[in-house]
Amino acid sequence: MLVYGDVRRQADPDDEVARLLDAVETARGLGPGLARHAALVAALIAAGELVQGVADAAFRETGRDAHEGATVRLTGLLVRLAEAVWASWRSGFAVDAVPDRAELARACAGLGPAPLEIRLPEGFAFYAVYPEAYAASAAASGGGAGTTVIGLRSIGTSLGAMVAAGLGTADLVTVRPVGHPFRRVLRLSERLRDRFGAGGGVAVADEGPGLSGSSFGAVLCELEGRGIAADRVALFPSHAGAPGHAASEETRRLFGQARRHVLTFDDLVLRAGRPEHRLEAWLAPLVGPLSAPLDEISGGAWRARSFGDRAAWPPANPMQERRKFLARTAGGTWLAKFVGLGAEGERKVARAQGLHAAGFTPEVAGFCHGFLVERWMEGATPLAPGRVDPLRLAERVGDYLGFRAAAFPCAHGRGASLDALWEMARHNAAEALGEAAARAVDGWRDALPRLGAGLRPVETDNRLHPWEWLVQPDGTILKTDAVDHHAAHDLVGCQDIAWDLAGAAIELGLVGAAGQRLRAVVARRIGREPDPDLIAWLEIAYAAFQLGAATMAGHSAEPEERARLDGEVGRYRRHLAARLRVASPS
Structure with a gap:
């Protein structure tokens, strides 16, 4: 099934340098504390994206990673910023080691005018991968300068810089594993x-390993080929698990014999030794002192708070869910949800504030180093459309x-094109329903081209399922989980609002008079007026995408969750089959 995709953007080098300079100046203008530290991390991420874009541009020119020219200067700056982040963290956010503007200007000089392709660092945006954990893990690893x-x-790129900072070395290079996702070289x-x-x-830093572990495997294979013994190699992944089911035997062998050093978010923050490193301390300035320990509701655990009977629980994909916690205070209960570090998180919080001001979502208390904090609606119940x-x-x-x-328009290119959605729909329909369904998509x-001529992409919701809505005691309906599914780790991205109209038809049953x-x-x-033909096509694409997402989630789910996801697979299969039978372009 086709479900996942990389979030990429085309960027002007001068704009990226200006963004980096602004991030550093923001940090420089703040006093000691978490806010300055978070601003430093934002600068680190911005610098890492710039290094990645420049290094990938050089790779495209030659077909090889070389670590030369501007890439070397920028990588040196990135390590300096990593050292500043690490010094801030170790000091409890007291030390200010921000590079000066002249140093930044020298490192960023001489970049060409050609656009850069910047890839979103997914762990920072979605999965609570904190760069500080890599420096702490490196410092405790026994490795040296x-x-x-x-x-x-x-x-x-950025994680490697943090490992370098933790080891006390400036010797960082970055490489791009390429090729088939399961057979990188x-x-x-x-x-x-x-x-x-x-x-x-040699230390190797990345998030993962994922389904195949082939990115780590590509480096380990190269190092072994250079005669570097396994006991000289240390891996710095984001979790302690082995590569997934798609890993080759060679990757498993190489991964298994290398030393691994892992410090998770739980180790770094939830079980932190220093009070100022703990999530409770980050939340208190926004919502007041906590009256009880944090209550984690990640991985689908939120359903126990919203649905009394497990039999009534909606499906969840725990592997894809953001980390989230309930924080109880004298002033009520608050939801702290990870939405991203740096500028990515700040954009999502601004979106949440705009939605709340318009009356559509819960109250926002603020943002603290990756976490959006909003009120937990204690008396509200999940939407039951039939009621x-x-x-x-x-x-x-x-x-x-x-x-x-109206409020969140965006540029073209931040989501899948209609052609890409067609390819996904055809592939998923063929896999789920057979070649006759694929031929119907061909129609x-x-x-x-006609449907695409009038597209106006916006930051769509992309998550209109009934359990994503709450009904308050006075009958007011609120939307939850509304800030980031248009920028998720999938291929959909931003779309015309017709995508959400299609979603509302399928998820909420808003068809017929209600659809009108x-x-x-x-x-x-x-x-x-939304184009009815576009909506009809996107209902097909939406059903095919959700069918693929539920199918993929079921592959790694526990039996109880798999049963719920199988129910979703059947539901989307029926929606897709029904629409392919009756819908055709006019």
């Missing part, structure tokens, strides 16, 4: 390849979607 650190682009210049055999230890008048529900959902479309191919009301309310909000 003679170690060469290899960071795997994308996120391994390295393409290195001879000079860089020779450098890996120069003696001393709410469909026309009233259509009015509320239409107001919400119309507001999103839409020639209509895509929904579209009319959105049209009133945005000043144009």
Whole structure:
């Protein structure tokens, strides 16, 4: 099934340098404390993205990683920023070691005008991978200043810098494993390849390992080929597990014989020895002192708070869920949810504040180093569509979607094209329903240019399931989990608001008169009629995508969860089959 995708953006080098300079100046302007530390981490991430973009541009020119020219200067700056982050963390956010502007300007000078392709570092955005953990793990590893650190682009760029800071070395290079996702290889210049055999230890930093572990495997294979013994190699992954089911035997062998050093978010923050490193201390300035220990509701555990009977629990994909905690205070209960470090998290918090100000989502208390803090609606119950008048529900959902479309427009290129959605829908339909279904999807191919001519991408919700809505005691309907599914670790991304109209039809049953009301309310909000043919096509694409997502989630689920996900697979299969039978481009 086709489900996942990388979030990429085209960026002007000068704009990226300006963004980095702004991030550093923000940190410089703050006093000691968590806010300054978080600003330093934001600068580190911005610098890591710039290094990644420049290094990948050089790779595309030559077909090899070489670690030369501007990449060397920028990598040195990145390590300096990592040292500043590490010094801040070790001092309890007291030490200010921000590089000066002249140092930044020298490192960033001479970048060409060609656009850079920046890839979102997913662990920082979605999975609570904290760079400080890598420096702490490196410092405790026993490695020394003679170690060469290899960071795997994308996120391994910044993580490698933190490992270097923890080891006390400036010797960092980054590489891009390429090829089939399950069979990655390295393409290195001879000079860089020779450098890996120069003696001393080697540290390899990345998030993961994932399904195949092939990125780590590519580096380990190269090092073994250079005659570097396994006892000279240290791995710095984001979790203690082995590569997943798609790993080759060779990758398993290489991964298993290397030393691994892991410090998780739980180790770094939840079980921190220093009070100022603990999440409770981060939350207190926003919501007041906690009156009880944090209550984690990640991995689907939130359902126990919202649904009394386990039999009524909706499905969840624990592997994809964000970390989230309930914080109880004298002023009520608050939800602290990880939404991303640095600028990515700040954008999501601004979106949450805008949605709350418009009356659609819970109150926002603020943002603290990756966590959005908003009120937990104690007396509210999950939406049961059959218990709410469909026309009233259509009015509320239409107001919400119309507001999103007007308030959060975005540029083209931040989501899958109609062609990419067609490829996904055809592939998933063929796998789930057979070639006849694929041929039905083929019937839409020639209509895509016409449907695409009027697209207006926005930061769509992409998550309209009934359990994502709450009904308050006074009957007000609120949306939850509304800030980041348009920028998730999947291929959909930002779409025309018609994508959410399709989602509302399938998830909330807003069809017929309710569907007409929904579209009319959105049209009133945005000043144009949504294209009915586009909605019809996107209902097919939406059902195919959700069918793929539920199928993939079921592969790694425990039996109880798999049963729920199997139910979702069947539901989306029926939606897809029904729409392919009756829908055709006009």
